[in-house]
Amino acid sequence: MVDKSQVVEALRKVVDPEIGVNxxxxxxxxxxxxxxxxxxxxxxxxxxxxxxVDKIKADVEDAIRGIKGVERAEVQFTSMxxxxxxxxxxxxxxxxxxxxxxxxxxxxxxxxxxxKGGVGKSVVTGLLAVNFRRLGFDVGILDGDLTGSSIxxxxxxxxxxxxxxxxxxxxxxxxxxxxxxxxxxxxxxxxVIWRGPLINKALKELYLGAxxxxxxxxxxxxxxxxxxxxxxxxxxxxxxxxxxxxxxxxLVGMVVGKAINxxxxxxxxxxxLIENMSYFECPKCGERMELYGxxxxxxxxKRQGIPFLGAxxxxxxxxxxxxxxxxxxxxxxxFTKIAKKVLDALNETRIPPVxxxxxxxxxxxKG
Amino acid sequence: MVDKSQVVEALRKVVDPEIGVNxxxxxxxxxxxxxxxxxxxxxxxxxxxxxxVDKIKADVEDAIRGIKGVERAEVQFTSMxxxxxxxxxxxxxxxxxxxxxxxxxxxxxxxxxxxKGGVGKSVVTGLLAVNFRRLGFDVGILDGDLTGSSIxxxxxxxxxxxxxxxxxxxxxxxxxxxxxxxxxxxxxxxxVIWRGPLINKALKELYLGAxxxxxxxxxxxxxxxxxxxxxxxxxxxxxxxxxxxxxxxxLVGMVVGKAINxxxxxxxxxxxLIENMSYFECPKCGERMELYGxxxxxxxxKRQGIPFLGAxxxxxxxxxxxxxxxxxxxxxxxFTKIAKKVLDALNETRIPPVxxxxxxxxxxxKG
Numbered sequence: 001m002v003d004k005s006q007v008v009e010a011l012r013k014v015v016d017p018e019i020g021v022n023x024x025x026x027x028x029x030x031x032x033x034x035x036x037x038x039x040x041x042x043x044x045x046x047x048x049x050x051x052x053v054d055k056i057k058a059d060v061e062d063a064i065r066g067i068k069g070v071e072r073a074e075v076q077f078t079s080m081x082x083x084x085x086x087x088x089x090x091x092x093x094x095x096x097x098x099x100x101x102x103x104x105x106x107x108x109x110x111x112x113x114x115x116k117g118g119v120g121k122s123v124v125t126g127l128l129a130v131n132f133r134r135l136g137f138d139v140g141i142l143d144g145d146l147t148g149s150s151i152x153x154x155x156x157x158x159x160x161x162x163x164x165x166x167x168x169x170x171x172x173x174x175x176x177x178x179x180x181x182x183x184x185x186x187x188x189x190x191x192v193i194w195r196g197p198l199i200n201k202a203l204k205e206l207y208l209g210a211x212x213x214x215x216x217x218x219x220x221x222x223x224x225x226x227x228x229x230x231x232x233x234x235x236x237x238x239x240x241x242x243x244x245x246x247x248x249x250x251l252v253g254m255v256v257g258k259a260i261n262x263x264x265x266x267x268x269x270x271x272x273l274i275e276n277m278s279y280f281e282c283p284k285c286g287e288r289m290e291l292y293g294x295x296x297x298x299x300x301x302k303r304q305g306i307p308f309l310g311a312x313x314x315x316x317x318x319x320x321x322x323x324x325x326x327x328x329x330x331x332x333x334x335f336t337k338i339a340k341k342v343l344d345a346l347n348e349t350r351i352p353p354v355x356x357x358x359x360x361x362x363x364x365x366k367g
Numbered sequence: 368m369v370d371k372s373q374v375v376e377a378l379r380k381v382v383d384p385e386i387g388v389n390x391x392x393x394x395x396x397x398x399x400x401x402x403x404x405x406x407x408x409x410x411x412x413x414x415x416x417x418x419x420v421d422k423i424k425a426d427v428e429d430a431i432r433g434i435k436g437v438e439r440a441e442v443q444f445t446s447m448x449x450x451x452x453x454x455x456x457x458x459x460x461x462x463x464x465x466x467x468x469x470x471x472x473x474x475x476x477x478x479x480x481x482x483k484g485g486v487g488k489s490v491v492t493g494l495l496a497v498n499f500r501r502l503g504f505d506v507g508i509l510d511g512d513l514t515g516s517s518i519x520x521x522x523x524x525x526x527x528x529x530x531x532x533x534x535x536x537x538x539x540x541x542x543x544x545x546x547x548x549x550x551x552x553x554x555x556x557x558x559v560i561w562r563g564p565l566i567n568k569a570l571k572e573l574y575l576g577a578x579x580x581x582x583x584x585x586x587x588x589x590x591x592x593x594x595x596x597x598x599x600x601x602x603x604x605x606x607x608x609x610x611x612x613x614x615x616x617x618l619v620g621m622v623v624g625k626a627i628n629x630x631x632x633x634x635x636x637x638x639x640l641i642e643n644m645s646y647f648e649c650p651k652c653g654e655r656m657e658l659y660g661x662x663x664x665x666x667x668x669k670r671q672g673i674p675f676l677g678a679x680x681x682x683x684x685x686x687x688x689x690x691x692x693x694x695x696x697x698x699x700x701x702f703t704k705i706a707k708k709v710l711d712a713l714n715e716t717r718i719p720p721v722x723x724x725x726x727x728x729x730x731x732x733k734g
Contacts, residue, residue, distance in 0.1 A: 091560045115558075116515055117484005117591040122618075147592040148483055148622045189624030191482075191593045191632070193458045196563030199594055224484040224591050225514040226558045227566055250690040251489075255515045257556030265560070285652040292686045319659045323617040 002069050007032050007039055010063040017052050019088075023060070025265045026088055030078060037071035039064050045079045046088060053077060091231075100238045101208060106215040108346045110271065111144070111233055114245045115259025116252045117224035120276040122150035123318060124245050125221040126327045131339030133174045137216035140169060142207060143180030144233055145223035146199055147192045152182040156325020159183055167210045174328050179210050196228035203232055217346075226262045234266045240346055241269035243309070246300065247277045248293040253300055260304050271345040272307035273297060274338060280314040307345065310338040369436050374399050374406055377430040384419050386455075390427070392632050393455055397445060404438035406431050412446045413455060420444060458598075467605045468575060473582045475713045477638065478511070478600055481612045482626030483619045484591035487643040489517035490685060491612050492588040493694045498706030500541045504583035507536060509574060510547030511600055512590035513566055514559045519549040523692020526550055534577045541695050546577050563595035570599055584713075593629045601633045607713055608636035610676070613667065614644045615660040620667055627671050638712040639674035640664060641705060647681040674712065677705040 012024045023029055023043065031042035043060060045053060057075050064073035080088070103109070112125045125141060133139045143151035152158075157170040160183040169177035181202075182188050194202070212218065220239070223229045233239065242263055246256040263270055275297025281288050291314055301308035312334065321330050379391045390396055390410065398409035410427060412420060424442050431440035447455070470476070479492045492508060500506045510518035519525075524537040527550040536544035548569075549555050561569070579585065587606070590596050600606065609630055613623040630637055642664025648655050658681055668675035679701065688697050 087565075091562075118486055118619075119484075147594050147625065150618050150622065153618050153621060188621050189628055191625040191629035193593050193598060193629050193632070195458075195595050195598060198454075226560050227514050228562050228594070231560060231562060249686055251517050251520050252485075254520060254555050255517065258514065258558040261556055262558035262560050265558070280647075280658070282649045282652060282654060283656070284654040285649065287649060287651040289650070289683070291647070291681060291683050293683075293690055314658060316656070316658050316660075319616055323660055 002034050002037070002039060002067060004032050004034065006067050007034070007041065007064060010067050011041070011060065014056070014059045014063050016046070017055055019046070020267050021265055023056070027084065028080075031076075037069060038074065039067070039070050039072070040074040040076065042076045042078055044084070045077055046085050047079070101204065101236050103238045104208070104212055106140070106212060106218045108216065109218045109220065109237065109239045110342065110346060111220040111222055111237070111239050111242045112245060113222040113230060113242050113259055113263070114256055115224060115226060115262070116246070116255040117148070119245050119247045119252060119256075120312070121145075121224075121245050122154060122221050123322060123327070124243065124274055124276070125151065125219050126154050126322075127330065127332075127335050128243070128339050128342060129176050129217070129219045130174060130328050130330070131336050132217045132219075132343065133176050134336075135343075138214055139175075140177040140210075140212050140215045140218045141179070142210070142218060142220045143178070143182070144203060144220045144229055146181045146194070146202055146229065148223055149180045149182040151178060151221055152180040153188065153325060154322040154327045157183060165211070167206070169210055169212070172328060176328075177210075177212060177215070179206055181206075199228050200232040203229060204236065207237065226258055230259070230262070234263065234268050239268065241271040243271050243342060244273045244306070246273060246275050246297060248275060248290060248295045248297070250293060252292075253296075256300075257304070260306070270304075270306045271342055272309035273301040273304070274309045275300075275311040277314045278311035283316075307341070309341050310334065312338075369401050369404070369406060369434060371399050371401065373434050374401070374408065374431060377434050378408070378427065381423070381426045381430050383413070384422055386413070387634050388632055390423070394451065395447075398443075404436060405441065406434070406437050406439070407441040407443065409443045409445055411451070412444055413452050414446070468571065468603050470605045471575070471579055473507070473579060473585045475583065476585045476587065476604065476606045477709065477713060478587040478589050478604070478606050478609045479612060480589040480597060480609050480626055480630070481623055482591060482593060482629075483613070483622040484515070486612050486614045486619060486623075487679070488512075488591075488612050489521060489588050490689060490694070491610065491641055491643065492518065492586050493521050493689075494697065494699075494702050495610070495706050495709060496543050496584070496586045497541060497695050497697070498703050499584045499586075499710065500543050501703075502710075505581055506542075507544040507577075507579050507582045507585045508546070509577070509585060509587045510545075510549070511570060511587045511596055513548045513561070513569055513596065515590055516547045516549040518545060518588055519547040520555065520692060521689040521694045524550060532578070534573070536577055536579065539695060543695075544577075544579060544582070546573055548573075566595050567599040570596060571603065574604065593625055597626070597629070601630065601635050606635065608638040610638050610709060611640045611673070613640060613642055613664060615642060615657065615662045615664070617660060619659075620663075623667075624671070627673070637671075637673045638709055639676035640668040640671070641676045642667075642678040644681045645678035650683075674708070676708050677701065679705075 012022045014023050028044050030044045033040045060075050061073040112121050114121050129139045129141050143149050155172045157178050160170050161168040169179045278295040280291050298308045379389045381390050395411050397411045400407045427442050428440040479488050481488050496506045496508050510516050522539045524545050527537050528535040536546045645662040647658050664678050665675045
């Protein structure tokens with residue numbers, strides 16, 4: 001006997017060709033009826049008379065017929081209410097998914113994310129950039145955390161130059177180009193009390209307005225959460241992949257799981273997982289302790305089906321160097337290894353994802 | 368000789384009667400001219416023909432005349448462009464500032480904030496509620512962090528009941544009423560991929576829709592940042608005050624400074640500062656270490672002019688209890704003291720702040 005959950009799982013593989021997200025996550029699946037070996041499903045289309053309906057119908061039928069024990073598949077269509085459509089579009093705005101910002105001549109863009117705050121995204125961002133730079137690459141950092149900017153401080157950068165020709169990023173000792181909201185504010189403790197729309201606009205303007213010059217790698221530091229800033233960067237920025245940072249705490253793992261699932265739903269490539277604060281060695285007696293629970297980054301990565309990049313200890317040296325703006329002086333063979341794994345993943349030859357057709361965004365559907 | 372910075376500082380004491388924020392932060396101060404003992408300033412009004420202009424004029428003149436060495440004060444008015452006004456309203460929406468949500472019969476509402484993620488807001492929220500409850504009060508927790516909800520996990524709560532009459536919060540062993548996004552989601556790792564407007568709407572609906580019953584204290588756990596969720600809670604929720612959580616890292620202190628400045632600008636009462644992760648004692652050799660830099664919560668609090676509530680160590684017991692959902696089993700005389708200080712601050716007799724008149728919000732200004 002076929003089970004409803006089998007049908008749901010099968011339909012998770014059917015992707016809306018316009019939005020690029022599977023139809024279950026898009027809340028398009030509205031009904032499943034199973035009678036013996038016949039399965040009938042109801043699908044709500046975002047736009048009632050979309051010409052892509054045939055493509056969706058064929059994909060749904062194929063997916064259902066692929067379930068063991070199913071002989072007949074039937075698809076019925078309904079369409080979303082204005083409200084439902086808006087809710088979907090606010091999450092997965094198809095126009096923005098398709099119309100990525102230009103790559104500005106930057107070879108690779110990688111975002112560092114977590115979902116959870118305080119796990120070390122900014123430190124990982126900084127160390128990735130430093131290690132890429134040490135290998136001789138041209139590297140930039142965009143601090144995507146506008147309300148909690150940390151990047152300027154850990155590199156002890158002061159100001160960027162803004163004139164009519166654009167924003168000239170600050171340049172560190174090693175030669176990394178840096179752009180952060182805190183380089184624009186008058187005082188580092190000035191709050192950026194902006195709602196989402198302003199945050200999204202500013203993110204795009206910082207990226208597009210900066211004179212990056214030629215860059216091999218741009219590393220973007222993301223704020224916590226799965227709301228505006230990460231959503232805009234996942235949707236509109238031409239990122240090649242993300243690095244996810246977690247800590248051993250189960251609580252953290254749960255929230256980080258949200259960010260991983262967000263990336264998966266949005267079709268963003270996950271380069272791998274780094275576990276920070278995995279352990280601590282007492283500098284006096286050498287005792288090795290798990291301050292935040294048992295390290296299990298490798299297990300989490302395996303369960304999520306993403307590469308595990310490595311575990312970093314709690315290291316008071318990092319805090320000290322970051323607080324004094326000297327992150328570029330931090331040497332760790334362990335992190336160098338992690339950075340190389342990220343480089344390898346970025347440079348792996350991959351079949352580029354098929355760009356979803358723009359049909360419904362271009363107005364063809366209206367007829 | 369009078370100095371411009373003296374004039375700016377004096378005008379920081381003049382509050383726009385409609386918005387409830389000082390005119391300097393509102394970007395209303397557009398020019399200062401000093402000629403001997405005469406000071407002339409230009410003020411941009413949000414609305415050109417507002418009847419409150421006389422009140423603002425008088426306040427500005429008084430403030431300037433209060434500066435030593437000034438004999439004559441003159442005020443000229445201009446008005447903001449549509450764009451400037453919108454920017455201000457997106458930050459300080461005056462309608463929302465004035466029209467707070469009802470208090471729902473709850474005696475005291477306190478929000479736990481930080482600006483920075485991962486410093487222990489949820490743990491502090493949980494421990495405040497637990498300690499209030501142990502003293503015999505009726506206590507509730509609203510998890511205001513919709514995208515990174517932690518509260519349900521640390522109390523091992525499962526589900527809330529939602530029916531036509533509203534949301535019935537989950538109740539812990541100790542009898543604390545809990546409402547969190549994770550009690551509504553099907554799986555704890557489901558991401559909440561919402562932009563700001565949806566977050567704000569959901570926050571209000573959770574608060575208003577919950578059957579809190581009679582509560583002495585409602586503790587709200589806020590997400591990091593100074594964008595939508597904290598902004599909505601500061602503006603629209605009838606909170607009595609906030610508790611700010613920081614850690615010794617300078618980097619963290621800087622971001623927490625943003626949150627403190629946000630609260631000050633918005634006229635939110637700060638009950639005090641808690642420093643978390645201040646130190647760690649090796650359980651083997653007893654060595655006391657500063658993992659994240661030198662503890663200086665008291666210094667920060669003093670500099671910010673807010674009470675210092677206490678310093679908490681890195682304690683692997685807390686991580687363990689939180690991960691297993693048993694935060695209610697955590698006992699710490701140190702934290703009990705902190706909780707009592709918060710209670711004392713909340714129960715202090717204070718002159719209630721004068722409610723700003725609603726003039727310009729009610730359309731009177733249009734004429």
